[in-house]
Amino acid sequence: MPPAILTRSAPARAGAHAPRPGVRPALAGGLLAAATAILALVHLTQGTSTVDAADILGLLAGNDDGTTGAVVAASRIPRLAAGLLVGAALGAAGAVMQSVSRNALASPDTLAVNAGAHLAVVTVAALGLQVPLLGAVGVAFLGGLAAAALVLALSGAGQSSSVRLVLAGSAIALAFSALTSALLLLFSQETRGLFAWGSGSLGQSGLEKVTLLAPLAGAALLVLFLKSRSLDLLTLGDDQARVLGINVRGTQVLAIVLAVLLAAAAVTVAGPIGFVGLAAPAIVRLAAPRITGLHRHVALIPASALMGIFLVLGADVLLRAVIGAESAVEVPTGVITTVFGAVFLVALAHRMRSDGPTRDAAGVSLRTVGAARSAGVLLVLVVLLAAVGVAGLLLGDAKLLLGDLANWVSGQAGPVVSSVLDTRVPRVGAALLAGASLAVAGTAIQAVTRNPLAEPAIIGVSGGAGVGAVIVITAVPLAGFWTVSAAAGIGAAVVSLVVFGLSFRGGMQTDRLVLIGIGVSAAATAVITLLIVLTDPWNESKALTWLSGSTYGRSLQHLVPMAVALLVAVPVIAALHRTQDLLALDEDTPRLLGIRVPRARLLLLAAAVLLTASSVAGIGVVGFVGLVAPHAARALVGASHRLILPAAMLLGAVLVCLGDLIGRTAIAPAQLPAGLLTALLGAPYFVYLLFRSRLSR
Missing domain, CATH: 1.10.3470.10 (ABC transporter involved in vitamin B12 uptake, BtuC)
Structure with a gap:
């Protein structure tokens, strides 16, 4: 097959020249x-x-x-x-x-x-x-x-x-x-x-x-x-x-x-x-x-x-x-x-052969903002995160007051309030940690691929983690949470090796990376559906809840892998913030400045995979967070990853926590998975990015 089969000029040539x-x-x-x-x-x-x-x-x-x-x-x-x-x-x-x-x-x-x-x-x-x-x-x-x-x-x-x-x-x-x-x-x-x-x-x-x-x-x-x-x-x-x-x-x-x-x-x-x-x-x-x-x-x-x-x-x-x-x-x-x-x-x-404009470094903002504005933005995001987190603790099928929360923290709450908060605190914590993890993972992936439209779900990493977890869940129903988490990590690692290995062969082309990731993600979703239908065909809610990402039934132990992953991966990614600035520019600049590009990419992608796997093990498959949070952070604080990383973490945590809050309160006592709400919130923004990038050309 000639490589040009995927370019927009290929059909025109096919019509103009008869085959031999x-x-x-x-x-x-x-x-x-x-x-x-x-x-x-x-x-x-x-x-x-x-x-x-x-x-x-x-x-x-x-x-x-x-x-x-x-x-x-x-x-x-x-x-x-x-x-x-x-x-x-x-x-x-x-x-x-x-x-x-x-x-x-x-x-x-x-x-x-x-x-x-x-x-x-x-x-x-x-x-x-x-x-x-x-x-x-x-x-x-x-x-x-x-x-x-x-x-x-x-x-x-x-x-x-x-x-x-x-x-x-x-x-x-x-x-x-x-x-x-x-x-x-x-x-x-x-x-x-x-x-x-x-x-x-x-x-x-x-x-x-x-x-x-x-x-x-x-x-x-x-x-x-x-x-x-x-x-x-x-x-x-x-x-x-x-x-x-x-x-x-x-x-x-x-x-x-x-x-x-x-x-x-x-x-x-x-x-x-x-x-x-x-x-x-x-x-x-x-x-x-x-x-x-x-x-x-x-x-x-x-x-x-x-x-x-x-x-x-x-x-x-x-x-x-x-x-x-x-x-x-x-x-x-x-x-x-x-x-x-x-x-x-x-x-x-x-x-x-790569022909799409989305591969260009022009898609990555190069502007900078002042220190005062950056500090102000981060402060506003911290306040917003605190407000959403507190709202998540107080709102739901049972409404609480700030005094109830204060009494629970001091150990003086009654049995009803204690029962509600004992189940609600892990859910809010899981949403915050998962959102932060996916946002940081998306930031690293976008820098490595030089593609502001890449994210863990679209390039298949989330799907691979989901396949690994579902295999254990369906094959060993009594498997513990840590076994499921390990399986999610292995699944994400295997899929990442496939996607990035095929994409980087012969030189990195980000268009090719996204297409391969979309194909792998679709295959992963099909495999998950097959596993669930074969093992438990009557429980559609189980399949939908897992594929949509939900904090339902989370306990404190479910927060441990995400917390550990953040503690391990965030310092690595943060230490390479200058490297990410250079990687986001082009292929040659970081090499000329003495950066070992393959090693840096490997470290960043490994950290992103770890964060994605932990979030999938914690709350299931959640899409668009790794896309929306880094891009919105870049629009707010400029091109420096020293500022993008904390801003994206805060935005990701806010987005998932807000999705979880809406899912628990909009139709209470019934609930919707947080991942559905983040998709509904994130998809319009993704569409806006595509439309804006089209108008800019």
Whole structure:
């Protein structure tokens, strides 16, 4: 694969230069169709009943004993039909999105179409809304279209940078996922079964959905097929397409609307099955140089649809072959496609050449502020932290007074006040420590990568810690807290070695680092979902609470790892504050000044991993804190890390503590995990950063 496949100019070159002669399209298509047909036959043989391959072959030969036909018609054909529809819809949708945005990383996932459609469907179910004029497809379509429009607007129609498109889509998807998780927790009865469905499941109770949506998807595919010549000309660039008589804006809008409609149909049938829309057309485009005419949309769209079917059916066959048909009933097929797609994204990112503006040091502020202002800012943050901490202790399902807190501190409180504060103090302490840890970790990572949009959750470190902890929790339910903490540390360390090792190979490219991290993070989330569904499929709240970050049930022992990590890591990071100033500038300046850059990076990243692992072990996975706190600190106190570090620590502690406070009080006595609130608070700021950086160019 040429590295330029990920750049915004790659599709234009593909449209302008025909590939060298190679395999005939009919032969390649026939081979893929034959392989897909074999997969479909294998797919029909898998299930929980005793119907096997011989019975299926007998049924195809016209020999039906009554049982075989009933089983195949009731369960296996609907599942196969769902796989065919979903795979074709997602593959074609991804191909069109990539062509229109001229970005090979565009897909229903990276444009947040799946997340928007999922949120819309869950919202309607949670609130009990009746939408007879729209139906499930209309609701999913509107949600997906709104998400795609927002992401494309933030990323400059997807044409400014591959990494910018993925960052914008990831931010919107995380925010929508937080809202979706909140609804699933608040309306657990109304949305029962939608957690596993949220990862994409081919299980069907009949053919009703497929028969309803197949004509709609077929019509969308037909229109796209008829517009294939216009899509070909779009790849030449807007100006050349206009000269050739193409209505550029009209064609782009029509193509995006039809692609979103296909993605919405897929979500309605099977839930948001991840990464098929990215991987299927990307694989086809990789094969285009060797297959004559495959770069043209008249062949690209059907080939991507067929490849999507192959990937979806292949994932479902692999899933049931590995874990068995009984267990596979509860496991979403989208978990497997997400893992595969994430690996594919990592492979693409590993071979990309950096072209995004987010890698530039210009994204890091170089301004300085006066000592008086810096001291004033830090003082205000300390007062704010104290106010939020005290409010966290006093507010909740039971309201307390300052006198109650004073009596508790002096040991004179009554049993009710003591009981409340004995449980509330560790929660507030955990929020403060976790927020400070994530903020310092984000500061170090941003300095090392020279990317103000990097943070522990986005680059996969939090996900790795989560996988390590969940493995122990699910495999050894009686494991102690320290065992879980150690597992989280090991998971974070392993993922960090993978992410940073792949990113730094051949020279550090921060765009590549972020893309690899996003892929690893998606894979980690899928693995966590798989582990929880396999071991405890009925306890959705357990999964959502862990993945959302919660201080519920924390005790003083849960604070120890975070406190120790801060005591060990913060002095190391603080001692290297001048080094971080230089690393944030460029690659050459610190070397010229005698700094051992590899050693400094290793120390900073190791400290960041330690802080992230301890916070995940303490309260679960919390996103955006490591992004928002350092960036806000930089805006308040300037570019010196001597001031950024304490300001970020205070801001991170305030953000998580405030999220925990709102989660405990907004709907008391019910509660929302702190991580959901920090995502809802942090995502808009992240979107603002992307929008502002786009306007500055």
